[in-house]
């Protein structure tokens with residue numbers, strides 16, 4: 001069966017081009033969107049993600065700054081840095097890269113970020129507003145998935161979406177965004193018994209469980225749309241998703257690759273949230 005490969009890289013570039021134009025218009029009004037990214041330690045994956053975020057934000061004209069803190073930083077020092085960013089009028093978006101070292105209470109740090117500057121959409125206020133369908137910053141990966149579906153003309157209304165994974169960053173928020181878009185949603189996770197029973201009923205399957213290539217053809221209904229959120233490193237060093245692509249793709253009507261699917265959208269939506277935050281504050 002011919003399938004459509006959803007090109008996340010191209011769609012993300014489209015979003016970034018639109019944002020570049022928007023930032024140009026804002027600059028004419030004297031508004032420069034500002035982003036602060038706080039990185040604790042030198043976790044290689046985090047370093048790479050953060051570099052990508054800073055580079056992309058500069059490309060669209062956002063004033064971005066990386067704040068590096070030592071791996072041994074105390075919770076109080078980190079909270080102080082977040083508070084400074086909360087107060088700084090040039091800052092419209094704050095992102096604390098996760099994971100944080102064990103001496104730091106991650107929930108406490110997230111809750112300290114001002115909800116108006118929470119461009120990751122992780123604070124309790126934004127999560128709560130998302131759940132009750134109010135205006136909120138949506139977490140970037142789920143927001144990116146919704147944008148990928150929209151820009152690929154894949155309608156969600158009335159469809160059965162099955163989400164595998166219940167993380168705060170992806171699984172939980174995407175389930176609410178899909179419901180908001182009138183999908184019927186089933187949540188599965190690593191302890192679900194007989195996973196294929198559920199996933200085989202999916203019109204739209206979201207794989208966000210963080211296990212290399214665990215979704216195979218036995219999990220997928222012919223004609224389904226498969227969105228692979230996994231970014232896993234294989235033993236040979238290559239990146240792989242949560243979906244065994246070569247096995248699953250021929251069954252689907254559309255599928256995202258890894259890399260080049262959901263990943264680039266996460267960054268694009270961070271930029272979108274930051275620009276949106278600047279517009280909200282300054283208008």
Ligand code: GUN
Pocket residue numbers: 095096097098099120140141169266
């Ligand atoms: N670590 C992995 N993904 C993310 C993300 O989207 N935001 C932040 N802040 N940290 C992450």
